[in-house]
Amino acid sequence: xxxxxxxxxxxxxxxxxxxxxxxxxxxxxxxxxxxxxxxxxxxxxxxxxxxxxxxxxxxxxxxxxxxxxxxxxxxxxxxxxxxxxxxxxxxxxxxxxxxxxxxxxxxxxxxxxxxxxxxxxxxxxxxxxxxxxxxxxxxxxxxxxx
Amino acid sequence: xxxxxxxxxxxxxxxxxxxxxxxxxxxxxxxxxxxxxxxxxxxxxxxxxxxxxxxxxxxxxxxxxxxxxxxxxxxxxxxxxxxxxxxxxxxxxxxxxxxxxxxxxx
Amino acid sequence: xxxxxxxxxxxxxxxxxxxxxxxxxxxxxxxxxxxxxxxxxxxxxxxxxxxxxxxxxxxxxxxxxxxxxxxxxxxxxxxxxxxxxxxxxxxxxxxxxxxxxxxxxxxxxxxxxxxxxxxxxxxxxxxxxxxxxxxxxxxxxxxxxxxxxxxxxxxxxxxxxxxxxxxxxxxxxxxxxxxxxxxxxxxxxxxxxxxxxxxxxxxxxxxxxxxxxxxxxxxxxxxxxxxxxxxxxxxxxxxxxxxx
Numbered sequence: 001x002x003x004x005x006x007x008x009x010x011x012x013x014x015x016x017x018x019x020x021x022x023x024x025x026x027x028x029x030x031x032x033x034x035x036x037x038x039x040x041x042x043x044x045x046x047x048x049x050x051x052x053x054x055x056x057x058x059x060x061x062x063x064x065x066x067x068x069x070x071x072x073x074x075x076x077x078x079x080x081x082x083x084x085x086x087x088x089x090x091x092x093x094x095x096x097x098x099x100x101x102x103x104x105x106x107x108x109x110x111x112x113x114x115x116x117x118x119x120x121x122x123x124x125x126x127x128x129x130x131x132x133x134x135x136x137x138x139x140x141x142x143x144x145x146x
Numbered sequence: 147x148x149x150x151x152x153x154x155x156x157x158x159x160x161x162x163x164x165x166x167x168x169x170x171x172x173x174x175x176x177x178x179x180x181x182x183x184x185x186x187x188x189x190x191x192x193x194x195x196x197x198x199x200x201x202x203x204x205x206x207x208x209x210x211x212x213x214x215x216x217x218x219x220x221x222x223x224x225x226x227x228x229x230x231x232x233x234x235x236x237x238x239x240x241x242x243x244x245x246x247x248x249x250x251x252x
Numbered sequence: 253x254x255x256x257x258x259x260x261x262x263x264x265x266x267x268x269x270x271x272x273x274x275x276x277x278x279x280x281x282x283x284x285x286x287x288x289x290x291x292x293x294x295x296x297x298x299x300x301x302x303x304x305x306x307x308x309x310x311x312x313x314x315x316x317x318x319x320x321x322x323x324x325x326x327x328x329x330x331x332x333x334x335x336x337x338x339x340x341x342x343x344x345x346x347x348x349x350x351x352x353x354x355x356x357x358x359x360x361x362x363x364x365x366x367x368x369x370x371x372x373x374x375x376x377x378x379x380x381x382x383x384x385x386x387x388x389x390x391x392x393x394x395x396x397x398x399x400x401x402x403x404x405x406x407x408x409x410x411x412x413x414x415x416x417x418x419x420x421x422x423x424x425x426x427x428x429x430x431x432x433x434x435x436x437x438x439x440x441x442x443x444x445x446x447x448x449x450x451x452x453x454x455x456x457x458x459x460x461x462x463x464x465x466x467x468x469x470x471x472x473x474x475x476x477x478x479x480x481x482x483x484x485x486x487x488x489x490x491x492x493x494x495x496x
Binding site for chain 1: 426
Protein backbone atom coordinates (compact mmCIF):
# COMPACT_ATOMS: atom_id res chain seq x y z
CA UNK A 1 0.00 0.00 0.00
CA UNK A 2 1.43 3.36 -0.93
CA UNK A 3 1.64 5.58 2.12
CA UNK A 4 2.52 8.81 0.37
CA UNK A 5 -0.81 10.19 -0.87
CA UNK A 6 -2.82 9.02 2.19
CA UNK A 7 -0.32 10.55 4.64
CA UNK A 8 -0.12 13.79 2.70
CA UNK A 9 -3.91 14.08 2.58
CA UNK A 10 -4.29 13.45 6.31
CA UNK A 11 -1.55 15.95 7.11
CA UNK A 12 -3.23 18.46 4.83
CA UNK A 13 -6.61 17.91 6.50
CA UNK A 14 -5.05 18.27 9.95
CA UNK A 15 -3.26 21.48 8.99
CA UNK A 16 -6.42 22.75 7.40
CA UNK A 17 -8.38 21.93 10.53
CA UNK A 18 -5.83 23.74 12.68
CA UNK A 19 -6.05 26.82 10.46
CA UNK A 20 -9.82 26.78 10.39
CA UNK A 21 -10.21 26.23 14.13
CA UNK A 22 -10.98 29.66 15.55
CA UNK A 23 -8.89 30.33 18.65
CA UNK A 24 -10.90 31.69 21.55
CA UNK A 25 -9.58 35.03 22.82
CA UNK A 26 -6.85 34.32 25.33
CA UNK A 27 -7.70 35.18 28.91
CA UNK A 28 -5.38 36.92 31.28
CA UNK A 29 -4.41 34.83 34.26
CA UNK A 30 -4.30 36.09 37.85
CA UNK A 31 -0.50 35.73 37.66
CA UNK A 32 -0.29 38.04 34.65
CA UNK A 33 -2.52 40.53 36.36
CA UNK A 34 -0.38 40.37 39.50
CA UNK A 35 2.63 41.18 37.33
CA UNK A 36 0.82 44.12 35.73
CA UNK A 37 -0.20 45.40 39.16
CA UNK A 38 3.41 45.04 40.33
CA UNK A 39 4.47 47.27 37.43
CA UNK A 40 2.01 49.87 38.68
CA UNK A 41 3.14 49.73 42.31
CA UNK A 42 6.82 49.36 41.47
CA UNK A 43 6.90 46.44 43.87
CA UNK A 44 5.65 48.51 46.83
CA UNK A 45 3.48 46.77 49.38
CA UNK A 46 -0.18 46.50 48.40
CA UNK A 47 -2.50 46.59 51.39
CA UNK A 48 -6.22 45.88 51.42
CA UNK A 49 -8.36 48.83 52.48
CA UNK A 50 -8.83 52.57 52.01
CA UNK A 51 -10.01 52.18 48.41
CA UNK A 52 -13.52 50.90 47.80
CA UNK A 53 -14.81 49.16 44.69
CA UNK A 54 -18.58 49.12 44.39
CA UNK A 55 -19.74 46.72 41.66
CA UNK A 56 -22.62 44.18 41.58
CA UNK A 57 -21.64 40.57 42.28
CA UNK A 58 -24.27 39.13 39.92
CA UNK A 59 -23.92 40.60 36.45
CA UNK A 60 -26.69 39.95 33.97
CA UNK A 61 -24.73 41.00 30.91
CA UNK A 62 -20.98 41.55 30.91
CA UNK A 63 -21.13 44.17 28.18
CA UNK A 64 -21.81 47.04 30.55
CA UNK A 65 -21.22 46.68 34.27
CA UNK A 66 -21.63 49.87 36.26
CA UNK A 67 -19.23 50.50 39.12
CA UNK A 68 -17.93 53.19 41.42
CA UNK A 69 -14.38 53.16 42.74
CA UNK A 70 -12.35 55.53 44.85
CA UNK A 71 -10.94 56.60 48.15
CA UNK A 72 -13.43 58.33 50.40
CA UNK A 73 -10.93 59.87 52.80
CA UNK A 74 -9.58 63.24 51.74
CA UNK A 75 -6.25 62.65 53.45
CA UNK A 76 -3.86 61.23 52.54
CA UNK A 77 -5.24 62.17 49.15
CA UNK A 78 -5.57 59.59 46.41
CA UNK A 79 -3.52 60.57 43.40
CA UNK A 80 -4.11 57.58 41.11
CA UNK A 81 -6.75 54.91 40.74
CA UNK A 82 -6.39 51.76 38.66
CA UNK A 83 -8.95 49.14 37.63
CA UNK A 84 -8.11 45.62 36.50
CA UNK A 85 -10.18 42.72 35.20
CA UNK A 86 -8.36 39.51 36.09
CA UNK A 87 -9.89 37.29 33.44
CA UNK A 88 -10.53 39.64 30.55
CA UNK A 89 -8.35 39.18 27.46
CA UNK A 90 -6.52 42.33 28.56
CA UNK A 91 -6.30 42.90 32.31
CA UNK A 92 -6.01 46.70 32.38
CA UNK A 93 -9.25 48.64 32.35
CA UNK A 94 -8.51 52.15 33.46
CA UNK A 95 -6.00 54.49 35.08
CA UNK A 96 -7.34 57.69 36.60
CA UNK A 97 -5.20 60.57 37.89
CA UNK A 98 -6.97 63.00 40.17
CA UNK A 99 -5.72 66.54 39.69
CA UNK A 100 -5.70 69.51 42.05
CA UNK A 101 -9.19 70.59 40.94
CA UNK A 102 -10.77 67.20 41.57
CA UNK A 103 -13.60 66.93 44.11
CA UNK A 104 -13.89 63.48 45.67
CA UNK A 105 -11.19 61.07 44.53
CA UNK A 106 -13.83 58.78 43.12
CA UNK A 107 -15.04 57.75 39.69
CA UNK A 108 -18.04 55.91 38.26
CA UNK A 109 -18.01 54.19 34.90
CA UNK A 110 -19.06 50.96 33.16
CA UNK A 111 -16.77 48.07 32.39
CA UNK A 112 -16.94 45.26 29.91
CA UNK A 113 -16.35 41.89 31.55
CA UNK A 114 -15.68 38.77 29.54
CA UNK A 115 -16.51 36.23 32.21
CA UNK A 116 -16.92 35.63 35.92
CA UNK A 117 -13.81 36.97 37.64
CA UNK A 118 -12.33 39.27 40.23
CA UNK A 119 -12.29 42.97 39.43
CA UNK A 120 -9.50 44.78 41.27
CA UNK A 121 -9.08 48.42 42.20
CA UNK A 122 -5.68 49.80 43.19
CA UNK A 123 -5.20 53.27 44.65
CA UNK A 124 -2.01 55.23 45.13
CA UNK A 125 -2.10 57.83 47.89
CA UNK A 126 0.02 60.97 48.04
CA UNK A 127 2.16 59.41 50.77
CA UNK A 128 3.33 56.82 48.26
CA UNK A 129 1.34 53.93 49.72
CA UNK A 130 -0.77 51.54 47.63
CA UNK A 131 -4.13 50.08 48.62
CA UNK A 132 -6.42 47.56 46.99
CA UNK A 133 -9.98 46.23 46.94
CA UNK A 134 -11.34 43.37 44.86
CA UNK A 135 -14.78 42.01 44.11
CA UNK A 136 -15.35 38.46 42.94
CA UNK A 137 -18.31 38.47 40.63
CA UNK A 138 -20.38 36.21 38.39
CA UNK A 139 -21.07 37.24 34.82
CA UNK A 140 -23.91 35.60 32.98
CA UNK A 141 -24.43 36.60 29.39
CA UNK A 142 -27.73 37.27 27.71
CA UNK A 143 -29.33 33.97 26.82
CA UNK A 144 -30.08 34.77 23.21
CA UNK A 145 -26.89 35.97 21.54
CA UNK A 146 -28.07 37.82 18.47
CA UNK B 147 -21.61 60.10 14.95
CA UNK B 148 -20.27 61.51 18.20
CA UNK B 149 -23.01 62.60 20.53
CA UNK B 150 -22.27 63.81 24.00
CA UNK B 151 -24.48 64.33 27.02
CA UNK B 152 -22.93 66.41 29.78
CA UNK B 153 -24.72 66.99 33.06
CA UNK B 154 -23.35 69.45 35.56
CA UNK B 155 -25.06 72.12 37.59
CA UNK B 156 -24.53 75.70 36.48
CA UNK B 157 -23.91 77.38 39.81
CA UNK B 158 -22.12 76.37 43.00
CA UNK B 159 -20.85 77.79 46.26
CA UNK B 160 -17.09 78.15 46.77
CA UNK B 161 -15.63 74.86 47.99
CA UNK B 162 -18.70 72.89 46.95
CA UNK B 163 -18.23 69.46 45.37
CA UNK B 164 -19.84 69.58 41.92
CA UNK B 165 -20.83 66.34 40.18
CA UNK B 166 -19.98 65.91 36.52
CA UNK B 167 -21.71 63.20 34.49
CA UNK B 168 -20.78 62.45 30.92
CA UNK B 169 -22.15 60.02 28.33
CA UNK B 170 -20.30 59.74 25.04
CA UNK B 171 -21.53 57.80 22.04
CA UNK B 172 -18.63 55.64 20.91
CA UNK B 173 -18.52 51.94 20.04
CA UNK B 174 -15.34 51.39 22.11
CA UNK B 175 -14.52 48.60 19.72
CA UNK B 176 -12.38 46.27 21.80
CA UNK B 177 -10.40 44.67 19.01
CA UNK B 178 -11.38 41.30 20.46
CA UNK B 179 -14.43 40.70 18.30
CA UNK B 180 -14.87 39.03 14.94
CA UNK B 181 -17.32 40.14 12.29
CA UNK B 182 -19.62 37.85 10.24
CA UNK B 183 -16.83 36.99 7.80
CA UNK B 184 -14.57 35.90 10.64
CA UNK B 185 -12.28 38.93 10.41
CA UNK B 186 -11.11 40.61 13.61
CA UNK B 187 -12.81 43.96 13.99
CA UNK B 188 -10.12 46.59 14.42
CA UNK B 189 -9.75 48.09 17.87
CA UNK B 190 -10.99 51.65 18.20
CA UNK B 191 -11.55 52.98 21.66
CA UNK B 192 -11.36 56.34 23.36
CA UNK B 193 -8.01 55.85 25.05
CA UNK B 194 -7.35 59.26 26.63
CA UNK B 195 -9.59 61.68 28.47
CA UNK B 196 -8.84 64.88 30.32
CA UNK B 197 -11.00 67.31 32.27
CA UNK B 198 -9.81 70.75 33.33
CA UNK B 199 -11.50 73.51 35.27
CA UNK B 200 -10.16 77.02 34.62
CA UNK B 201 -7.09 75.31 33.27
CA UNK B 202 -6.45 73.25 36.41
CA UNK B 203 -6.57 69.49 35.97
CA UNK B 204 -9.56 67.69 37.44
CA UNK B 205 -9.12 64.23 36.00
CA UNK B 206 -6.93 62.45 33.52
CA UNK B 207 -7.87 58.99 32.27
CA UNK B 208 -6.17 56.24 30.31
CA UNK B 209 -8.89 53.92 29.06
CA UNK B 210 -8.55 50.35 27.84
CA UNK B 211 -10.91 48.03 25.91
CA UNK B 212 -12.46 46.89 29.19
CA UNK B 213 -14.45 50.11 29.31
CA UNK B 214 -17.95 49.58 27.94
CA UNK B 215 -19.35 50.99 24.70
CA UNK B 216 -20.97 54.42 24.89
CA UNK B 217 -18.86 55.25 27.91
CA UNK B 218 -20.35 56.75 31.02
CA UNK B 219 -18.10 58.76 33.32
CA UNK B 220 -19.12 60.36 36.60
CA UNK B 221 -16.69 62.30 38.72
CA UNK B 222 -16.54 65.54 40.69
CA UNK B 223 -14.64 68.77 40.99
CA UNK B 224 -14.26 71.33 43.75
CA UNK B 225 -15.84 74.68 42.89
CA UNK B 226 -13.51 77.61 43.38
CA UNK B 227 -13.90 80.48 40.93
CA UNK B 228 -16.38 81.04 38.12
CA UNK B 229 -15.11 79.72 34.85
CA UNK B 230 -15.32 76.87 32.38
CA UNK B 231 -15.09 73.13 32.80
CA UNK B 232 -13.61 71.54 29.71
CA UNK B 233 -13.30 67.96 28.64
CA UNK B 234 -11.35 66.47 25.76
CA UNK B 235 -10.80 62.94 24.56
CA UNK B 236 -9.24 61.12 21.67
CA UNK B 237 -9.70 57.66 20.19
CA UNK B 238 -7.36 55.20 18.44
CA UNK B 239 -8.16 56.70 15.05
CA UNK B 240 -7.22 60.15 16.29
CA UNK B 241 -10.80 61.41 16.33
CA UNK B 242 -11.15 64.03 19.02
CA UNK B 243 -14.18 64.89 21.06
CA UNK B 244 -14.86 67.61 23.54
CA UNK B 245 -17.47 69.09 25.81
CA UNK B 246 -17.53 72.12 28.03
CA UNK B 247 -19.85 73.91 30.39
CA UNK B 248 -19.70 77.13 32.38
CA UNK B 249 -19.68 77.06 36.16
CA UNK B 250 -20.68 80.12 38.13
CA UNK B 251 -19.23 80.18 41.61
CA UNK B 252 -20.33 82.75 44.17
CA UNK C 253 -39.72 58.71 41.23
CA UNK C 254 -40.19 57.15 37.84
CA UNK C 255 -38.87 53.88 39.20
CA UNK C 256 -41.55 53.95 41.90
CA UNK C 257 -44.22 54.65 39.29
CA UNK C 258 -43.04 51.80 37.10
CA UNK C 259 -42.84 49.32 39.95
CA UNK C 260 -46.18 50.54 41.25
CA UNK C 261 -47.80 50.11 37.87
CA UNK C 262 -46.18 46.71 37.53
CA UNK C 263 -47.55 45.62 40.90
CA UNK C 264 -51.03 46.88 40.07
CA UNK C 265 -51.05 45.03 36.82
CA UNK C 266 -49.63 42.02 38.60
CA UNK C 267 -52.55 41.90 41.01
CA UNK C 268 -55.08 42.76 38.33
CA UNK C 269 -54.66 40.73 35.17
CA UNK C 270 -52.55 37.59 34.74
CA UNK C 271 -49.35 39.06 36.20
CA UNK C 272 -48.80 41.27 33.14
CA UNK C 273 -45.57 43.20 33.58
CA UNK C 274 -42.88 45.06 31.67
CA UNK C 275 -39.48 43.55 30.92
CA UNK C 276 -38.15 46.20 33.29
CA UNK C 277 -39.38 44.09 36.21
CA UNK C 278 -37.42 41.06 34.96
CA UNK C 279 -34.16 42.95 34.48
CA UNK C 280 -31.49 43.09 37.18
CA UNK C 281 -31.31 46.12 39.54
CA UNK C 282 -28.19 47.34 37.72
CA UNK C 283 -29.99 47.40 34.37
CA UNK C 284 -33.03 49.04 35.96
CA UNK C 285 -30.78 51.70 37.47
CA UNK C 286 -29.24 52.39 34.06
CA UNK C 287 -32.68 52.99 32.60
CA UNK C 288 -33.90 55.14 35.48
CA UNK C 289 -31.07 57.65 35.32
CA UNK C 290 -31.43 59.92 32.28
CA UNK C 291 -27.84 61.08 32.76
CA UNK C 292 -26.58 57.50 32.51
CA UNK C 293 -29.09 55.89 30.10
CA UNK C 294 -27.19 55.37 26.82
CA UNK C 295 -30.50 55.55 24.92
CA UNK C 296 -30.59 59.25 25.74
CA UNK C 297 -27.66 59.73 23.35
CA UNK C 298 -30.01 58.78 20.54
CA UNK C 299 -32.75 61.01 21.94
CA UNK C 300 -30.24 63.88 21.88
CA UNK C 301 -29.48 63.16 18.25
CA UNK C 302 -33.21 62.97 17.62
CA UNK C 303 -33.67 66.48 19.01
CA UNK C 304 -31.15 67.81 16.49
CA UNK C 305 -32.67 65.85 13.60
CA UNK C 306 -36.16 67.05 14.51
CA UNK C 307 -35.09 70.61 13.68
CA UNK C 308 -33.06 69.77 10.61
CA UNK C 309 -34.71 70.74 7.30
CA UNK C 310 -34.75 68.04 4.64
CA UNK C 311 -36.17 69.02 1.31
CA UNK C 312 -37.03 72.41 2.76
CA UNK C 313 -39.01 71.13 5.75
CA UNK C 314 -38.03 69.77 9.12
CA UNK C 315 -40.20 67.62 11.40
CA UNK C 316 -40.65 70.78 13.46
CA UNK C 317 -42.04 72.69 10.46
CA UNK C 318 -45.25 70.61 10.55
CA UNK C 319 -45.29 69.13 14.03
CA UNK C 320 -43.84 71.93 16.14
CA UNK C 321 -41.86 71.01 19.21
CA UNK C 322 -41.20 67.31 20.03
CA UNK C 323 -43.62 67.68 22.97
CA UNK C 324 -46.44 67.85 20.42
CA UNK C 325 -45.80 64.14 19.88
CA UNK C 326 -47.04 63.38 23.39
CA UNK C 327 -49.12 60.20 23.32
CA UNK C 328 -48.32 59.38 19.70
CA UNK C 329 -45.88 56.50 20.16
CA UNK C 330 -48.22 54.88 22.71
CA UNK C 331 -50.77 54.32 19.94
CA UNK C 332 -48.38 52.64 17.51
CA UNK C 333 -48.54 50.39 15.59
CA UNK C 334 -51.71 51.94 14.23
CA UNK C 335 -54.05 50.30 11.78
CA UNK C 336 -54.68 52.07 8.45
CA UNK C 337 -55.69 49.29 6.10
CA UNK C 338 -52.72 47.39 7.55
CA UNK C 339 -50.58 47.82 10.69
CA UNK C 340 -48.17 50.71 10.41
CA UNK C 341 -45.20 50.94 12.77
CA UNK C 342 -43.73 54.19 14.04
CA UNK C 343 -40.56 53.88 11.90
CA UNK C 344 -42.74 53.27 8.86
CA UNK C 345 -44.78 56.36 9.73
CA UNK C 346 -41.63 58.46 10.03
CA UNK C 347 -40.55 57.28 6.60
CA UNK C 348 -44.01 57.99 5.14
CA UNK C 349 -43.66 61.55 6.42
CA UNK C 350 -40.16 61.88 5.01
CA UNK C 351 -40.92 60.52 1.57
CA UNK C 352 -44.41 61.98 1.06
CA UNK C 353 -44.09 65.31 2.85
CA UNK C 354 -40.41 66.14 2.95
CA UNK C 355 -39.48 64.66 -0.41
CA UNK C 356 -36.64 63.00 1.42
CA UNK C 357 -35.32 59.46 1.06
CA UNK C 358 -36.56 56.89 3.56
CA UNK C 359 -34.25 56.28 6.50
CA UNK C 360 -32.78 52.80 7.04
CA UNK C 361 -34.59 51.29 10.00
CA UNK C 362 -31.51 50.31 12.01
CA UNK C 363 -29.55 53.45 11.19
CA UNK C 364 -28.80 55.92 13.97
CA UNK C 365 -31.09 58.56 12.46
CA UNK C 366 -34.26 56.47 12.51
CA UNK C 367 -33.42 55.15 15.97
CA UNK C 368 -32.81 58.71 17.12
CA UNK C 369 -36.13 60.03 15.77
CA UNK C 370 -38.20 57.13 17.08
CA UNK C 371 -36.42 57.36 20.45
CA UNK C 372 -37.29 61.06 20.65
CA UNK C 373 -40.91 60.45 19.66
CA UNK C 374 -41.15 57.46 22.00
CA UNK C 375 -39.80 59.52 24.89
CA UNK C 376 -42.75 61.90 24.51
CA UNK C 377 -45.03 58.99 25.48
CA UNK C 378 -42.87 57.80 28.38
CA UNK C 379 -45.00 57.04 31.40
CA UNK C 380 -48.20 56.80 29.35
CA UNK C 381 -50.02 53.50 28.88
CA UNK C 382 -49.61 51.63 25.62
CA UNK C 383 -52.90 52.11 23.76
CA UNK C 384 -52.90 50.18 20.51
CA UNK C 385 -56.35 50.19 18.90
CA UNK C 386 -57.12 46.80 17.41
CA UNK C 387 -60.87 47.24 17.10
CA UNK C 388 -63.04 46.82 14.01
CA UNK C 389 -61.18 46.19 10.74
CA UNK C 390 -57.91 45.73 12.63
CA UNK C 391 -59.15 42.48 14.15
CA UNK C 392 -57.99 40.36 11.23
CA UNK C 393 -54.46 41.78 11.45
CA UNK C 394 -54.50 41.19 15.20
CA UNK C 395 -55.46 37.56 14.69
CA UNK C 396 -52.76 37.15 12.08
CA UNK C 397 -50.23 38.50 14.57
CA UNK C 398 -51.55 36.23 17.31
CA UNK C 399 -51.25 33.22 15.01
CA UNK C 400 -47.61 34.09 14.31
CA UNK C 401 -46.99 34.51 18.04
CA UNK C 402 -48.33 31.04 18.66
CA UNK C 403 -46.70 29.37 15.69
CA UNK C 404 -43.74 27.05 16.25
CA UNK C 405 -40.72 28.13 14.27
CA UNK C 406 -37.17 27.16 13.45
CA UNK C 407 -34.99 24.17 14.10
CA UNK C 408 -35.74 24.52 17.80
CA UNK C 409 -39.43 24.44 16.87
CA UNK C 410 -40.43 27.01 19.47
CA UNK C 411 -43.18 29.58 19.35
CA UNK C 412 -42.97 33.01 20.98
CA UNK C 413 -45.87 31.94 23.21
CA UNK C 414 -44.05 28.94 24.64
CA UNK C 415 -41.32 31.08 26.21
CA UNK C 416 -42.97 34.44 26.65
CA UNK C 417 -46.36 33.25 27.82
CA UNK C 418 -45.59 29.78 29.11
CA UNK C 419 -42.15 30.19 30.67
CA UNK C 420 -42.11 33.90 31.45
CA UNK C 421 -40.60 34.55 34.86
CA UNK C 422 -38.36 31.50 34.79
CA UNK C 423 -34.63 31.78 34.19
CA UNK C 424 -32.67 31.24 31.02
CA UNK C 425 -28.94 31.75 31.19
CA UNK C 426 -29.02 33.97 34.26
CA UNK C 427 -31.75 36.28 33.02
CA UNK C 428 -35.45 36.00 33.76
CA UNK C 429 -37.54 35.30 30.69
CA UNK C 430 -39.59 38.45 30.07
CA UNK C 431 -43.13 38.45 28.71
CA UNK C 432 -41.84 40.09 25.53
CA UNK C 433 -43.63 43.44 25.62
CA UNK C 434 -42.46 46.15 23.20
CA UNK C 435 -43.16 49.07 25.53
CA UNK C 436 -39.57 50.37 25.56
CA UNK C 437 -38.58 50.49 21.92
CA UNK C 438 -36.32 51.61 20.43
CA UNK C 439 -34.28 50.33 23.30
CA UNK C 440 -30.62 50.15 24.35
CA UNK C 441 -29.70 46.53 24.69
CA UNK C 442 -26.47 45.63 26.48
CA UNK C 443 -26.10 42.58 24.24
CA UNK C 444 -26.11 44.87 21.18
CA UNK C 445 -23.93 47.44 22.92
CA UNK C 446 -26.26 49.83 21.14
CA UNK C 447 -29.75 50.92 20.27
CA UNK C 448 -32.14 48.85 18.19
CA UNK C 449 -35.69 48.55 16.93
CA UNK C 450 -38.35 45.98 17.69
CA UNK C 451 -37.78 44.52 14.22
CA UNK C 452 -34.17 43.84 15.18
CA UNK C 453 -35.14 42.17 18.43
CA UNK C 454 -37.74 39.92 16.81
CA UNK C 455 -35.35 38.94 14.04
CA UNK C 456 -32.77 38.16 16.72
CA UNK C 457 -35.24 35.95 18.54
CA UNK C 458 -36.06 34.10 15.32
CA UNK C 459 -32.35 33.53 14.71
CA UNK C 460 -32.24 32.29 18.30
CA UNK C 461 -34.70 29.50 17.53
CA UNK C 462 -32.84 28.88 14.28
CA UNK C 463 -35.60 30.11 12.06
CA UNK C 464 -35.07 32.20 8.95
CA UNK C 465 -36.00 35.65 10.28
CA UNK C 466 -38.79 37.58 8.58
CA UNK C 467 -37.21 40.45 6.61
CA UNK C 468 -37.20 43.89 8.25
CA UNK C 469 -40.41 45.77 7.47
CA UNK C 470 -42.15 42.58 6.29
CA UNK C 471 -45.93 42.12 6.68
CA UNK C 472 -45.28 39.22 9.07
CA UNK C 473 -43.22 41.40 11.41
CA UNK C 474 -45.81 44.16 11.08
CA UNK C 475 -48.62 41.78 12.08
CA UNK C 476 -46.59 40.32 14.93
CA UNK C 477 -45.68 43.78 16.26
CA UNK C 478 -49.30 44.87 16.01
CA UNK C 479 -50.30 41.91 18.16
CA UNK C 480 -47.44 42.54 20.60
CA UNK C 481 -48.43 46.18 20.92
CA UNK C 482 -52.06 45.29 21.65
CA UNK C 483 -50.92 42.58 24.07
CA UNK C 484 -48.93 45.22 25.97
CA UNK C 485 -51.88 47.63 26.29
CA UNK C 486 -51.91 49.25 29.72
CA UNK C 487 -48.19 48.86 30.37
CA UNK C 488 -46.36 52.15 30.54
CA UNK C 489 -44.13 53.29 27.69
CA UNK C 490 -40.49 53.27 28.81
CA UNK C 491 -38.69 54.45 25.68
CA UNK C 492 -35.71 54.57 25.68
CA UNK C 493 -35.62 51.37 27.72
CA UNK C 494 -32.43 49.55 28.74
CA UNK C 495 -32.42 45.76 28.62
CA UNK C 496 -29.73 43.07 29.04
